[in-house]
Amino acid sequence: MIATKLIKQGFIICALFLAACAANVTVENPTIPKPHIDSLPMVVALRIPGEFHNFVHEENVLGKESWTINLGSANALFFEQLFGFMFDDVIILGPDDNALEHTFDALVEPEIEGFEFSVPNQSKTDAFAVWIRYRIEVYDSAGNSASAWTVSAYGKSQKEGLGGSRSLQRAAVLAMRDAAALILLQMNKATKIASLDGAPIKLTRDDPSTIVEVDVETLQNSPVGIFAIGGIDDEFK
């Protein structure tokens, strides 16, 4: 009887210790303020991939703690809202929807190419940092690949309180806002999406020369003063 009680107590103590070493952070759908930019007068189809509705990333700090960040459907809402501000008309497509059933000027397919974060124990600073790398594929109205653009976004928030969950949450929201700012100001320059307005590109999809690969570093001489930042790979080499 006493042994059972001791085992139960031992389990409770172990569970408490384990709980103390793991943190779960949920990012509740962040909203983007209405931007001061002119929207492009075109119809854009936005294909939201399945992972944008249930994105979860886990980071284990070796021998110390485990952090899990759950973005839920924040990415889906984020892109829907962002493109709603950027273009006059946006058609939202699911991962399995047939785009050819709709009429549009351009089809955009974003995906998360990389997601990383660092906690104060790793970076030896007082800050949480989040890196998100989105890859944005642009197709014309006929389905030809027009361009591909990699957006590296970064958010940083200083540790507040004991756990730091709110700080990590804020860093993730800042990274998404960073991506939003970059996409709003640079997407047309990087992908030339406005040129697809009512006119499919001439070259075929099989021709690799149709794909224009642009990375953010090539845009750092922009007159709006965009800071080019190191990507995920640069930070974790």
Place this chain on the structure above:
Amino acid sequence: MSSNKPLTVFLAITLALTMSGCISARIEDAREETTGLNANESVVVMAKSYHQGNETEAKYISCVESALGRGKGALRVIPTQQFIDNLFPWFEPRTAPADTKGLTTLMSKPGVPGAVKDMGVRYIIWLDGDTDRVTQGGSLSCAAGPGGGGCFGFAWWQDDADYEASIWDLQDAEASGTVTADYSGTSFLPALVIPIPLIARTRAKACNGLANQLKLFIVSDEAV
């Protein structure tokens, strides 16, 4: 004898609360343009971008914001997040202008001058800098047992708070000047059974010092 005990405890607590560590302070300003603030105009406090390596603490920014808006010569302060949201995406860490040249370009963007005018923002105060623990020493140990507990020893540490505020005039799209605050504070923690913390609130003092000087700088009609 026992009737004096509450008085002793009260005196000990009062002494601990009123005594603090030593702080040395230096505040300087450098004026580039004449300033002034009308009754309907306001200021906004921003941190320089972390993309430029700035580490200014969020608590320090909210402290300066709060200190500017209260007390003698209080200014109208627009909350930072409200300003950033109303001008999205132009004051995000990546896109905020790094100098007044960028400010001129920004003020020509559609909708930006109108949003600034609607909020009545005349000056942006850009904060840069942080508070660091530069040195520490001593030792302190505490023990507790069934009969009670206590501490013995002496510890001390020194914090340096170095901040710079750059003031930009949005009306003329030019830099008005800078105010710098360098504070150094040493805290002591002697313990003879009971630890008596003599804390130097370096960052808080640097916040109030900088805010008071900023108030004087902005409302002053001193010519260059």
